[in-house]
Amino acid sequence: MHSHFTIAHLSDIHLAPLAAFWPNYWNAKRFLGFANWVMRRRRSHLRAVVDLLVSDLRHQGVDHIAVTGDLVNIGLPQEYETALLWLHTLGPPDRVSVVPGNHDIYTRLRRHSGVGRWARYMESDDWGAELAPGSGPRFPYVRRIGKSIALVGLNSAVPTPPGIASGEVGAGQIRQCRDLLRELGRMDLFRLVMIHHPPLVSQIRPGRDLRDAAALESALVDAGAELVIHGHNHRDMVSWRTSASGPMAVVGIASGSIGRVHRHEPLARYNIYRIMPAGAGRPWRIELIGRGIREPDGPVVQVERRWLEPVLAE
Numbered sequence: 001m002h003s004h005f006t007i008a009h010l011s012d013i014h015l016a017p018l019a020a021f022w023p024n025y026w027n028a029k030r031f032l033g034f035a036n037w038v039m040r041r042r043r044s045h046l047r048a049v050v051d052l053l054v055s056d057l058r059h060q061g062v063d064h065i066a067v068t069g070d071l072v073n074i075g076l077p078q079e080y081e082t083a084l085l086w087l088h089t090l091g092p093p094d095r096v097s098v099v100p101g102n103h104d105i106y107t108r109l110r111r112h113s114g115v116g117r118w119a120r121y122m123e124s125d126d127w128g129a130e131l132a133p134g135s136g137p138r139f140p141y142v143r144r145i146g147k148s149i150a151l152v153g154l155n156s157a158v159p160t161p162p163g164i165a166s167g168e169v170g171a172g173q174i175r176q177c178r179d180l181l182r183e184l185g186r187m188d189l190f191r192l193v194m195i196h197h198p199p200l201v202s203q204i205r206p207g208r209d210l211r212d213a214a215a216l217e218s219a220l221v222d223a224g225a226e227l228v229i230h231g232h233n234h235r236d237m238v239s240w241r242t243s244a245s246g247p248m249a250v251v252g253i254a255s256g257s258i259g260r261v262h263r264h265e266p267l268a269r270y271n272i273y274r275i276m277p278a279g280a281g282r283p284w285r286i287e288l289i290g291r292g293i294r295e296p297d298g299p300v301v302q303v304e305r306r307w308l309e310p311v312l313a314e
Protein backbone atom coordinates (compact mmCIF):
# COMPACT_ATOMS: atom_id res chain seq x y z
CA MET A 1 0.00 0.00 0.00
CA HIS A 2 1.49 3.36 -1.00
CA SER A 3 1.35 6.37 1.29
CA HIS A 4 -0.06 8.78 -1.30
CA PHE A 5 -3.03 8.74 -3.65
CA THR A 6 -3.23 10.30 -7.06
CA ILE A 7 -6.30 11.79 -8.67
CA ALA A 8 -6.30 12.99 -12.28
CA HIS A 9 -8.60 15.91 -13.14
CA LEU A 10 -9.88 16.47 -16.65
CA SER A 11 -12.66 18.86 -17.69
CA ASP A 12 -14.61 20.56 -20.47
CA ILE A 13 -13.56 18.27 -23.29
CA HIS A 14 -16.57 19.31 -25.44
CA LEU A 15 -16.36 16.21 -27.64
CA ALA A 16 -17.06 16.41 -31.36
CA PRO A 17 -18.86 15.62 -33.62
CA LEU A 18 -22.30 17.21 -33.30
CA ALA A 19 -24.13 14.53 -35.27
CA ALA A 20 -27.80 13.73 -35.89
CA PHE A 21 -29.21 17.21 -35.25
CA TRP A 22 -32.68 16.16 -36.47
CA PRO A 23 -35.60 18.65 -36.64
CA ASN A 24 -37.24 17.22 -33.52
CA TYR A 25 -34.21 18.45 -31.53
CA TRP A 26 -34.29 21.97 -32.94
CA ASN A 27 -34.86 24.87 -30.56
CA ALA A 28 -33.39 28.36 -30.10
CA LYS A 29 -30.84 27.28 -27.50
CA ARG A 30 -29.45 24.47 -29.67
CA PHE A 31 -29.37 26.68 -32.78
CA LEU A 32 -27.28 29.28 -30.96
CA GLY A 33 -25.00 26.58 -29.54
CA PHE A 34 -24.67 24.94 -32.94
CA ALA A 35 -23.77 28.25 -34.63
CA ASN A 36 -21.20 28.96 -31.91
CA TRP A 37 -19.72 25.49 -32.45
CA VAL A 38 -19.55 25.74 -36.24
CA MET A 39 -18.21 29.30 -36.35
CA ARG A 40 -15.78 29.14 -33.46
CA ARG A 41 -15.41 26.25 -31.08
CA ARG A 42 -14.91 23.37 -33.48
CA ARG A 43 -11.62 24.92 -34.57
CA SER A 44 -10.27 24.95 -31.03
CA HIS A 45 -11.82 21.90 -29.26
CA LEU A 46 -10.04 19.04 -31.01
CA ARG A 47 -10.73 15.35 -30.44
CA ALA A 48 -7.11 14.53 -31.38
CA VAL A 49 -5.95 16.66 -28.44
CA VAL A 50 -8.25 14.86 -25.99
CA ASP A 51 -6.87 11.54 -27.25
CA LEU A 52 -3.31 12.79 -26.78
CA LEU A 53 -4.02 13.81 -23.18
CA VAL A 54 -5.77 10.54 -22.38
CA SER A 55 -2.97 8.46 -23.82
CA ASP A 56 -0.46 10.41 -21.68
CA LEU A 57 -2.72 10.02 -18.64
CA ARG A 58 -2.77 6.23 -19.09
CA HIS A 59 0.97 6.12 -18.45
CA GLN A 60 0.77 8.06 -15.17
CA GLY A 61 -0.67 5.22 -13.07
CA VAL A 62 -3.23 7.36 -11.23
CA ASP A 63 -5.62 5.86 -8.67
CA HIS A 64 -8.72 7.66 -9.96
CA ILE A 65 -9.88 10.03 -12.71
CA ALA A 66 -12.29 12.92 -12.04
CA VAL A 67 -14.10 14.56 -14.97
CA THR A 68 -15.83 17.85 -14.07
CA GLY A 69 -18.38 18.18 -16.86
CA ASP A 70 -19.02 19.65 -20.30
CA LEU A 71 -18.31 16.36 -22.05
CA VAL A 72 -20.68 17.37 -24.88
CA ASN A 73 -21.90 20.56 -26.56
CA ILE A 74 -25.60 20.98 -27.33
CA GLY A 75 -27.13 17.95 -25.60
CA LEU A 76 -27.98 15.80 -28.62
CA PRO A 77 -28.69 12.10 -27.95
CA GLN A 78 -25.83 11.08 -30.25
CA GLU A 79 -23.43 13.22 -28.24
CA TYR A 80 -24.27 11.30 -25.03
CA GLU A 81 -23.49 8.03 -26.80
CA THR A 82 -20.16 9.37 -28.12
CA ALA A 83 -19.27 10.58 -24.64
CA LEU A 84 -20.20 7.23 -23.09
CA LEU A 85 -17.85 5.43 -25.49
CA TRP A 86 -15.15 7.93 -24.59
CA LEU A 87 -15.73 7.29 -20.86
CA HIS A 88 -15.26 3.56 -21.50
CA THR A 89 -11.86 4.33 -23.04
CA LEU A 90 -10.95 6.33 -19.94
CA GLY A 91 -11.68 3.49 -17.53
CA PRO A 92 -14.37 1.49 -15.75
CA PRO A 93 -16.97 3.36 -13.65
CA ASP A 94 -15.24 2.47 -10.38
CA ARG A 95 -12.05 4.24 -11.56
CA VAL A 96 -13.68 7.30 -13.16
CA SER A 97 -16.09 9.81 -11.57
CA VAL A 98 -18.12 12.37 -13.54
CA VAL A 99 -20.27 15.38 -12.70
CA PRO A 100 -22.37 17.05 -15.43
CA GLY A 101 -21.71 20.52 -16.86
CA ASN A 102 -24.11 23.07 -18.31
CA HIS A 103 -23.51 21.70 -21.82
CA ASP A 104 -24.44 18.19 -20.60
CA ILE A 105 -27.80 19.32 -19.16
CA TYR A 106 -28.42 21.89 -21.88
CA THR A 107 -32.09 21.94 -22.68
CA ARG A 108 -35.03 19.69 -21.93
CA LEU A 109 -34.76 16.26 -23.53
CA ARG A 110 -37.69 14.09 -24.46
CA ARG A 111 -37.42 10.32 -24.87
CA HIS A 112 -33.73 10.19 -24.08
CA SER A 113 -32.07 9.80 -20.71
CA GLY A 114 -29.30 12.34 -21.51
CA VAL A 115 -26.63 12.29 -18.82
CA GLY A 116 -28.46 9.27 -17.40
CA ARG A 117 -26.46 7.31 -20.00
CA TRP A 118 -23.40 7.97 -17.83
CA ALA A 119 -25.15 6.92 -14.60
CA ARG A 120 -22.56 4.32 -13.64
CA TYR A 121 -19.91 7.05 -13.60
CA MET A 122 -22.04 9.33 -11.43
CA GLU A 123 -23.27 7.22 -8.55
CA SER A 124 -22.24 6.31 -5.02
CA ASP A 125 -20.26 3.12 -4.50
CA ASP A 126 -21.50 0.58 -1.92
CA TRP A 127 -19.70 2.40 0.87
CA GLY A 128 -21.02 5.82 -0.17
CA ALA A 129 -24.57 4.53 -0.65
CA GLU A 130 -24.82 4.02 3.11
CA LEU A 131 -24.02 7.69 3.65
CA ALA A 132 -25.98 9.09 0.67
CA PRO A 133 -28.85 6.66 0.05
CA GLY A 134 -30.55 6.43 -3.34
CA SER A 135 -29.91 4.73 -6.64
CA GLY A 136 -28.84 5.92 -10.09
CA PRO A 137 -27.53 9.42 -10.69
CA ARG A 138 -28.47 11.23 -7.55
CA PHE A 139 -26.47 14.13 -6.24
CA PRO A 140 -24.48 14.44 -4.13
CA TYR A 141 -22.95 11.00 -4.59
CA VAL A 142 -20.09 9.65 -2.49
CA ARG A 143 -17.24 7.32 -3.34
CA ARG A 144 -14.24 6.02 -1.43
CA ILE A 145 -10.85 6.05 -3.11
CA GLY A 146 -8.33 3.90 -1.29
CA LYS A 147 -8.36 4.11 2.47
CA SER A 148 -8.08 7.87 2.89
CA ILE A 149 -10.10 9.75 0.28
CA ALA A 150 -13.84 10.41 0.03
CA LEU A 151 -15.07 11.92 -3.22
CA VAL A 152 -18.31 13.93 -3.21
CA GLY A 153 -19.91 14.66 -6.63
CA LEU A 154 -22.27 17.65 -6.94
CA ASN A 155 -24.50 18.60 -9.84
CA SER A 156 -24.57 22.32 -10.69
CA ALA A 157 -26.14 21.93 -14.18
CA VAL A 158 -29.73 22.93 -14.92
CA PRO A 159 -31.41 23.65 -18.28
CA THR A 160 -31.15 27.38 -19.04
CA PRO A 161 -32.50 29.80 -21.69
CA PRO A 162 -30.44 30.67 -24.81
CA GLY A 163 -27.27 32.62 -24.06
CA ILE A 164 -27.24 31.67 -20.37
CA ALA A 165 -24.65 29.24 -18.95
CA SER A 166 -25.30 29.69 -15.24
CA GLY A 167 -25.84 26.83 -12.82
CA GLU A 168 -27.56 26.06 -9.56
CA VAL A 169 -26.91 23.41 -6.93
CA GLY A 170 -30.16 23.86 -5.00
CA ALA A 171 -30.92 24.06 -1.28
CA GLY A 172 -31.47 20.30 -0.86
CA GLN A 173 -28.14 19.34 -2.39
CA ILE A 174 -26.31 22.01 -0.40
CA ARG A 175 -27.82 20.77 2.86
CA GLN A 176 -26.89 17.17 2.11
CA CYS A 177 -23.42 18.21 1.04
CA ARG A 178 -22.88 20.03 4.34
CA ASP A 179 -24.05 17.02 6.37
CA LEU A 180 -21.94 14.61 4.33
CA LEU A 181 -18.78 16.68 4.58
CA ARG A 182 -19.18 16.96 8.34
CA GLU A 183 -19.57 13.22 8.66
CA LEU A 184 -16.64 12.46 6.34
CA GLY A 185 -14.55 14.94 8.35
CA ARG A 186 -15.36 13.06 11.55
CA MET A 187 -13.98 9.94 9.82
CA ASP A 188 -10.69 11.83 9.20
CA LEU A 189 -10.99 11.31 5.46
CA PHE A 190 -9.56 13.62 2.81
CA ARG A 191 -12.65 15.25 1.28
CA LEU A 192 -12.50 15.87 -2.46
CA VAL A 193 -15.52 17.74 -3.88
CA MET A 194 -16.25 17.80 -7.63
CA ILE A 195 -18.49 20.39 -9.28
CA HIS A 196 -18.67 21.89 -12.78
CA HIS A 197 -19.24 25.59 -12.03
CA PRO A 198 -16.75 27.57 -9.94
CA PRO A 199 -18.19 27.20 -6.42
CA LEU A 200 -17.08 30.48 -4.81
CA VAL A 201 -18.75 33.88 -4.99
CA SER A 202 -17.50 36.25 -7.75
CA GLN A 203 -15.36 33.75 -9.62
CA ILE A 204 -17.20 34.41 -12.88
CA ARG A 205 -19.60 36.95 -14.36
CA PRO A 206 -23.40 36.75 -13.96
CA GLY A 207 -25.03 34.68 -16.68
CA ARG A 208 -22.23 32.12 -16.47
CA ASP A 209 -22.02 31.86 -12.67
CA LEU A 210 -23.35 29.54 -10.02
CA ARG A 211 -26.48 31.35 -8.87
CA ASP A 212 -26.34 29.94 -5.34
CA ALA A 213 -22.56 30.17 -4.92
CA ALA A 214 -22.96 32.16 -1.68
CA ALA A 215 -24.93 29.34 -0.03
CA LEU A 216 -22.61 26.64 -1.35
CA GLU A 217 -19.49 28.52 -0.32
CA SER A 218 -20.76 28.97 3.20
CA ALA A 219 -21.67 25.25 3.42
CA LEU A 220 -18.18 24.25 2.23
CA VAL A 221 -16.54 26.62 4.72
CA ASP A 222 -18.81 25.51 7.59
CA ALA A 223 -18.40 21.79 7.04
CA GLY A 224 -14.86 21.73 5.63
CA ALA A 225 -13.28 20.08 2.60
CA GLU A 226 -9.65 19.63 1.69
CA LEU A 227 -9.89 20.09 -2.10
CA VAL A 228 -12.68 21.32 -4.39
CA ILE A 229 -12.15 20.88 -8.14
CA HIS A 230 -14.15 22.45 -10.94
CA GLY A 231 -14.21 23.32 -14.65
CA HIS A 232 -16.44 25.67 -16.72
CA ASN A 233 -14.10 28.70 -16.91
CA HIS A 234 -11.65 26.91 -19.25
CA ARG A 235 -8.89 28.47 -17.17
CA ASP A 236 -6.42 27.35 -14.54
CA MET A 237 -7.24 28.94 -11.22
CA VAL A 238 -6.46 28.28 -7.55
CA SER A 239 -8.30 29.91 -4.63
CA TRP A 240 -8.19 29.25 -0.92
CA ARG A 241 -10.70 29.54 1.88
CA THR A 242 -10.35 28.85 5.58
CA SER A 243 -12.85 26.13 6.38
CA ALA A 244 -13.92 24.83 9.77
CA SER A 245 -11.24 22.17 9.53
CA GLY A 246 -8.39 24.12 7.95
CA PRO A 247 -7.31 25.45 4.55
CA MET A 248 -9.54 24.47 1.63
CA ALA A 249 -8.07 24.57 -1.91
CA VAL A 250 -10.40 25.34 -4.81
CA VAL A 251 -8.84 24.44 -8.17
CA GLY A 252 -10.27 25.12 -11.61
CA ILE A 253 -8.74 23.74 -14.77
CA ALA A 254 -8.40 24.57 -18.46
CA SER A 255 -10.37 22.66 -21.08
CA GLY A 256 -8.96 19.23 -21.92
CA SER A 257 -9.39 19.68 -25.67
CA ILE A 258 -8.21 23.17 -26.70
CA GLY A 259 -5.65 22.68 -29.45
CA ARG A 260 -5.85 26.18 -30.97
CA VAL A 261 -6.02 29.31 -28.86
CA HIS A 262 -9.57 30.56 -28.47
CA ARG A 263 -10.40 33.87 -26.75
CA HIS A 264 -7.27 33.66 -24.59
CA GLU A 265 -8.32 30.27 -23.21
CA PRO A 266 -5.16 28.29 -22.46
CA LEU A 267 -4.21 25.16 -24.37
CA ALA A 268 -5.41 21.77 -23.17
CA ARG A 269 -4.13 20.19 -19.98
CA TYR A 270 -5.09 17.92 -17.14
CA ASN A 271 -3.98 17.93 -13.51
CA ILE A 272 -2.75 15.22 -11.22
CA TYR A 273 -3.17 15.80 -7.48
CA ARG A 274 -0.80 13.75 -5.30
CA ILE A 275 -2.40 13.62 -1.89
CA MET A 276 -0.43 12.50 1.13
CA PRO A 277 -0.61 12.68 4.91
CA ALA A 278 1.55 15.47 6.32
CA GLY A 279 1.31 15.03 10.11
CA ALA A 280 2.18 17.63 12.76
CA GLY A 281 -0.98 19.75 12.86
CA ARG A 282 -1.49 19.80 9.12
CA PRO A 283 -3.14 16.55 8.11
CA TRP A 284 -2.66 16.62 4.33
CA ARG A 285 -0.34 17.87 1.63
CA ILE A 286 -1.31 18.18 -2.02
CA GLU A 287 1.13 18.31 -4.90
CA LEU A 288 -0.27 19.59 -8.19
CA ILE A 289 1.23 18.27 -11.42
CA GLY A 290 -0.14 19.81 -14.64
CA ARG A 291 0.40 17.99 -17.92
CA GLY A 292 -0.67 19.40 -21.27
CA ILE A 293 0.39 20.87 -24.59
CA ARG A 294 2.47 24.04 -24.72
CA GLU A 295 1.85 24.75 -28.39
CA PRO A 296 -0.60 23.67 -31.11
CA ASP A 297 0.30 20.17 -32.36
CA GLY A 298 2.85 19.87 -29.55
CA PRO A 299 3.41 16.79 -27.38
CA VAL A 300 1.99 16.43 -23.87
CA VAL A 301 4.57 17.58 -21.33
CA GLN A 302 4.66 18.63 -17.70
CA VAL A 303 3.53 22.27 -17.64
CA GLU A 304 3.42 22.83 -13.88
CA ARG A 305 4.54 21.10 -10.68
CA ARG A 306 4.16 22.59 -7.22
CA TRP A 307 2.86 22.05 -3.72
CA LEU A 308 -0.52 23.65 -3.13
CA GLU A 309 0.23 26.04 -0.29
CA PRO A 310 -2.54 28.13 1.30
CA VAL A 311 -2.70 31.78 0.33
CA LEU A 312 -5.42 33.23 2.52
CA ALA A 313 -6.89 36.71 2.34
CA GLU A 314 -6.67 38.81 5.52
Ligand SMILES: [Fe+2]
Nearest residue numbers: 012070232234
Ligand atom coordinates in the same frame (compact mmCIF):
# COMPACT_ATOMS: atom_id res chain seq x y z
FE1 LIG B 1 -17.01 24.20 -20.95
Ligand SMILES: [Fe+2]
Nearest residue numbers: 070101102232
Ligand atom coordinates in the same frame (compact mmCIF):
# COMPACT_ATOMS: atom_id res chain seq x y z
FE1 LIG C 1 -19.48 24.90 -18.64
